[in-house]
Amino acid sequence: MSSIPPLFDLSGKVAIITGASRGIGESIAQQLAAHGAKVVVSSRNPESCDKVVAGIKANWAQGTGDAMTIPCNIGYRGQCDALIDQTIAAWGRIDVLVCNAAMNPYKGPIRDIPDWAYEKTMTANIRANLWLTDRACPDMAKRKDGAVIIIGSTGGLRGSDELGLYCITKAADMQLVRNLAVEWGKHNIRANCVAPSLVKTDMAEVLTSDPKRIQTMQWTYPMQRIGTVEDVSGAVVALASPAGSWMTGQTVVIDGGMMAGSGREEG
Amino acid sequence: MAAEVKMPAMFGLSGQVAVVTGSTKGIGKAIAARMAQHGAKVVVSSRKADAVGAVTAEINKDYAAHGGEAIGVPANIGRRPECEALVAAAFDKWGHIDAFIANAAINPYYGPLHEIPEDAFQKIMSTNVQSPIWFSGLVCPHMAERGGGSFTLISSVGGLRGDPKIGAYNLSKTADMQLVRNMAVEWGRYNIRANCIAPALVKTDFARALWENPVRHENALMTYPLKRLGEPDDIAGMAIMLASRAGQWICGQTLVVDGGMMAGIGRYD
Numbered sequence: 001m002s003s004i005p006p007l008f009d010l011s012g013k014v015a016i017i018t019g020a021s022r023g024i025g026e027s028i029a030q031q032l033a034a035h036g037a038k039v040v041v042s043s044r045n046p047e048s049c050d051k052v053v054a055g056i057k058a059n060w061a062q063g064t065g066d067a068m069t070i071p072c073n074i075g076y077r078g079q080c081d082a083l084i085d086q087t088i089a090a091w092g093r094i095d096v097l098v099c100n101a102a103m104n105p106y107k108g109p110i111r112d113i114p115d116w117a118y119e120k121t122m123t124a125n126i127r128a129n130l131w132l133t134d135r136a137c138p139d140m141a142k143r144k145d146g147a148v149i150i151i152g153s154t155g156g157l158r159g160s161d162e163l164g165l166y167c168i169t170k171a172a173d174m175q176l177v178r179n180l181a182v183e184w185g186k187h188n189i190r191a192n193c194v195a196p197s198l199v200k201t202d203m204a205e206v207l208t209s210d211p212k213r214i215q216t217m218q219w220t221y222p223m224q225r226i227g228t229v230e231d232v233s234g235a236v237v238a239l240a241s242p243a244g245s246w247m248t249g250q251t252v253v254i255d256g257g258m259m260a261g262s263g264r265e266e267g
Numbered sequence: 268m269a270a271e272v273k274m275p276a277m278f279g280l281s282g283q284v285a286v287v288t289g290s291t292k293g294i295g296k297a298i299a300a301r302m303a304q305h306g307a308k309v310v311v312s313s314r315k316a317d318a319v320g321a322v323t324a325e326i327n328k329d330y331a332a333h334g335g336e337a338i339g340v341p342a343n344i345g346r347r348p349e350c351e352a353l354v355a356a357a358f359d360k361w362g363h364i365d366a367f368i369a370n371a372a373i374n375p376y377y378g379p380l381h382e383i384p385e386d387a388f389q390k391i392m393s394t395n396v397q398s399p400i401w402f403s404g405l406v407c408p409h410m411a412e413r414g415g416g417s418f419t420l421i422s423s424v425g426g427l428r429g430d431p432k433i434g435a436y437n438l439s440k441t442a443d444m445q446l447v448r449n450m451a452v453e454w455g456r457y458n459i460r461a462n463c464i465a466p467a468l469v470k471t472d473f474a475r476a477l478w479e480n481p482v483r484h485e486n487a488l489m490t491y492p493l494k495r496l497g498e499p500d501d502i503a504g505m506a507i508m509l510a511s512r513a514g515q516w517i518c519g520q521t522l523v524v525d526g527g528m529m530a531g532i533g534r535y536d
Contacts, residue, residue: 005305007504008278031277177531185526185533187494196516222455227516234277234513243504245499246466249530255521257460260451260519 004063007243011036011064014091015240016136018074018082019101023050023201024151028098028231028236030056035237037096040087046071050094053058074101074128075120084135093143095241097136099129100151102169107206110164118165125169129176132189137180141187148184148239150177151232152195154255170195181249182226184209190248192239197255199227221259270280277447281306281334282386283448284361286353286406288344289371291318292428294472297499298368298506300326303335305507310357313371344371344392351463363413366510367406369399370421372439377476378442380434388435395439399446403461415458420447421502422463424525440465444521451519460518462509463479467525469497492533494524 004011015032019025021043029039033056041049041056049069056067068090072083087094103124107116133148140146155163156170173193180191199219200208207213208226218224235252238244253259274334285302289295289315299309303326311323316339323339328526332337342349351503357364374396376387399420410416425433441465450461468478468487478484478496505522508514523529 005278005481007301007500007507034277050344086536087395113426181492181527181530182533186494188493190493190527222451223458223516223518226458230277230512231516234511234515235517237269237277237509238513241504243508245504245528246493246495246501247505247522247524248493248527250523250525252522253519255517256516257451257455260455262306262446263452263455 001140002253008035008237008241010096010237010241013037014040014093015096015098015237016040016042016087016094017098017100018072018132020104021045021052023203024196024199024229025098025233026052026099027101029067029231030060031233031237032240033061033067035241036063036065037240038064038091040070040083041067042070042072042083043101044071044073045129047191050165054059073139074132075124077131080128080131081135084139088139091123094139095135095145096147096149097132098151098236099132101128101213102151102204104163104166106165107162109161113165119133121165121169125166125173126176129173131257133180135157138182140189141184144188146189147240147244148177148189149236150189151250152193154197154253154259155194156260157253178249179230179253186247188238190249192249193212193251193253194232194235195251195253196227196232197258199229201229220258220262221242221255222260222261222263225256227254260261269419277513278364278507279306280457280511283307283365283510284310284357284363285366285368286310286364287368288312288353289324289341290441292468293381293465293473294464294499294502295368295370296501298370299337300329300455301500301503301507301508303330303337305365305511306334307366310353311337311339312342312353314341314343330471332470333366334496338523343445345373346397347406350382350398350401351405352401358409364406364416365413366411366417366419367402368419368421368454368506369402372421374433374436374473376435379431383435391435391439395436396446403450407450407451407459409458410459411454412443417514418459418461419509420461422465424467424523424529426465427523427529447521448519455518460509460514462517463508463521464502464505465521465523465525466497466502467491467528468498470500471499473492489494491526491528492534494529494533495526497524497526505529
C-alpha cells in the first residue's frame with residue numbers, strides 16, 4: 001500500500017520546476033517528489049540544481065519520485081523549448097509545469113525604470129511563461145491531463161511604490177492562467193496561479209532585511225508572521241494532484257491574511 | 268519502490284479533530300471521509316440521525332486502518348442549542364477541535380429575489396451566515412488556546428455572481444466570503460485560518476434541482492472550460508489542503524473550485 005494519500009498522489013507524473021535551485025522552487029520540487037513525481041529541477045545554474053537533485057534523491061523522493069537537472073535561462077526561447085524537449089526525451093512526458101522563476105532587477109519608482117530592465121522583467125516573468133506553456137501544453141493534451149502552476153505574487157493585486165513593473169507582470173500571470181484555463185480546459189489542462197505575499201527567501205531578502213517593512217508586516221498581516229517556503233509548496237502539490245482536478249483559472253492567495261484586511265486596528 | 272516510505276507530512280491530519288456539518292451526503296460526506304482517510308478524527312453531522320449513523324459506521328469501517336475515526340452527532344445547525352451540543356460532543360469525546368468545516372447550508376427558495384417570503388429569507392440568512400458565526404464563537408477561543416486551527420466555510424461561486432432564481436442564497440454565500448475575511452482579521456493572530464471554498468455546480472443531491480435542469484446543465488457543459496460538472500472529491504481535496512500543513516498561511520481567502528467557470532467562457536471552439 002502506498003503511503004501517499006490518493007488525492008495527492010503524483011506517482012508516475014513528470015513535473016518541471018523553473019527557478020528550483022533555491023527558495024520556493026526548491027521546496028516545490030522536494031514536495032512534488034515526496035508525493036511520487038519525477039521532478040526536473042531547473043535554473044540557470046546547473047551546479048546548484050545538482051545539489052537540490054541530490055537532496056531530493058536522498059531525503060524527499062518517495063515511491064516513483066525522482067529528480068534530475070536540466071539547466072535553463074528562461075529569458076531565451078530556445079532554452080525554454082529545450083527544457084521541455086529534453087524532459088520529454090528523458091522521461092517521455094510532462095504532466096506538471098511549475099513556472100516559478102521570475103526576476104526583479106529594478107527597485108524604484110516605475111517612471112524611472114530603464115528600458116533594459118523593463119524588457120528583461122517582461123520577458124522573464126510573462127513571455128517565458130508563454131514559451132513554456134506553448135511547448136508543454138500540447139504534450140499534456142495528448143493524455144488529456146495536465147497542470148500548469150505559475151507562481152505569482154500578492155504584488156499583482158496591489159500597487160507598489162518600489163516594485164511597480166514586477167507587480168504588473170505578476171498581475172499578468174493571473175490573467176495568463178485565466179486565459180490558459182479557457183484555451184486548454186477542454187483538454188483537461190488546469191492552469192492556476194499561486195500568489196504569496198512576503199516569504200523568507202533569498203529573492204525577498206531585500207524586503208525581509210528591511211526592519212521597517214517587517215514591522216509594517218507584523219502590524220498589518222493578521223497572522224503576524226512572514227511566510228515560509230513550505231507555506232507555498234503544499235498548495236502547489238494540491239493544484240498539481242487529483243485534489244486540484246476541477247480547479248482552473250484561479251489565483252490562490254497565500255499571504256497570512258494580508259489581503260483580507262489589516263489586523264492592526266486594535267493597536 | 269523504497270522499502271519504508273514516510274507519509275508526506277504536508278497533507279496528514281493525524282492528531283486532528285474535525286467537525287463537518289452537513290456531512291451525510293455530497294460534498295460534506297466526501298470531506299469527512301477523506302479527512303478520516305488522512306488520519307483525522309471526524310464528527311459527522313446532519314439533521315437526519317439514521318443517515319448520521321450510517322455514514323459514521325461507513326467511515327469507521329473504511330478508514331480505521333488509516334487512523335481515522337468517526338462519531339455521529341445529529342444537529343439542525345439553524346438552532347443554536349443544537350450547534351452548541353454538536354461542538355460539546357466533539358470536546359467530550361476528544362477534548363479539542365482543530366478543524367471546523369461549515370458545509371451545511373440551505374436554499375429553500377427558487378424564484379425572483381423581490382418575491383422571496385420573509386421567513387425563507389430569514390431562514391437562509393440564519394442558517395448560512397449566522398450559524399457559521401455561532402460556530403466560530405464556539406470553536407475559535409478553544410483553537411486559540413491550543414495554538415491554532417482552521418475554519419473552512421463551503422460557499423459558492425454563486426456568491427460572486429447574480430442569479431435570476433437563487434438570489435438570496437447567493438447573497439448568503441457572498442456574506443460567507445466576507446465572514447472569513449473578518450475572521451482572518453480577528454483570529455489570525457491566534458494562528459486560526461478561516462477560508463471559503465466556492466464551488467460551481469457539483470453533482471450532489473443539494474444541487475439536483477440545478478443540474479437536473481437541462482438548460483443549466485447544458486449551459487455548464489458549454490461554458491465551463493473543463494467541460495464537466497464537479498464531483499464531491501473535487502472539493503474534498505482542497506478542504507484537506509486548508510486544514511493541513513499545506514494551508515498554514517492561507518487565511519481570509521476564497522478558493523474558487525469551478526472547472527474554470529469564473530476564468531472565462533470555454534465555449535468558442
